[in-house]
Each structure stands twice: as C-alpha cells, then as structure tokens.
Amino acid sequence: MWAQFDSASGDVFIGIDVLGLAALGDLAYVTLKDAGKSVKRGESLGTLEAAKMTGDLIAPVTGVIVARNNTVVSNPGLVNESPYVDGWMAVIKPSDWENESAQLVAGNDLAAWVDAEIKRYRTQGWID
Numbered sequence: 001m002w003a004q005f006d007s008a009s010g011d012v013f014i015g016i017d018v019l020g021l022a023a024l025g026d027l028a029y030v031t032l033k034d035a036g037k038s039v040k041r042g043e044s045l046g047t048l049e050a051a052k053m054t055g056d057l058i059a060p061v062t063g064v065i066v067a068r069n070n071t072v073v074s075n076p077g078l079v080n081e082s083p084y085v086d087g088w089m090a091v092i093k094p095s096d097w098e099n100e101s102a103q104l105v106a107g108n109d110l111a112a113w114v115d116a117e118i119k120r121y122r123t124q125g126w127i128d
Contacts (some may be wrong), residue, residue, distance in 0.1 A: 025051025027076035067091040
C-alpha cells in the first residue's frame with residue numbers, strides 16, 4: 001500500500017503500490033468502506049479479488065474515510081493501469097498522522113525495504 005499526505009487538506013490518499021500489484025496480479029473486484037466510516041491502522045478498509053489472491057485492503061493509518069474512489073469499484077483494472085493517479089482507493093482524514101506516518105517506510109529507507117520485500121515475495125512464490 002502507498003499513502004500520500006496532502007498538506008493542503010491534511011488528508012491521506014491511499015492506494016496499492018506496484019509491488020503489491022505484482023504480487024496480486026490483475027484486480028477483478030474491489031469493495032471499499034463508505035465515506036464517513038472510521039478505519040484503524042492495520043485493519044480492513046475494503047476487500048479485493050485479484051488473479052493471484054483474495055483479501056483485505058489494510059488501512060495504513062487511522063482516521064475517517066472522507067472519499068472512496070467509486071471508479072475503481074466499478075473498474076478495478078484502473079488500479080493496475082494507473083495505481084498512483086487514477087487508481088487510488090480512498091482518502092482518509094487521519095487522526096494521528098504525525099505518529100503513524102513515522103511508522104511508514106518512506107524516503108531513503110524505501111529502496112532497501114522494496115529490495116527486501118521483493119526477496120520475501122519471491123521466497124513466498126508471490127512473484128517470479
């Protein structure tokens with residue numbers, strides 16, 4: 001998952017990163033909780049069905065969903081085509097961004113984390 005903080009609104013855009021998509025394959029079905037619903041970091045904000053698995057979309061931050069991308073609900077393939085622009089999943093008004101964002105992988109730490117995750121995914125057989 002990726003999380004992008006919008007400093008103008010204080011909201012966080014959430015989506016599936018390309019590493020996750022490589023492990024999932026093409027998305028076939030997406031459900032998302034409605035706007036106004038509360039979510040907790042580490043808990044489900046929706047579900048998905050993909051070529052390689054079915055499972056929950058896990059919230060990277062705690063807060064209230066202020067928007068969901070209904071376009072990806074009706075066209076899940078958009079997430080595979082444009083994961084960082086048109087294929088975002090939800091927008092969350094975070095309740096503790098300062099503390100929870102410190103626990104997310106970002107910046108200079110990202111490349112090493114991605115390399116480790118790729119190795120782990122290959123060991124698990126999730127990607128080639």
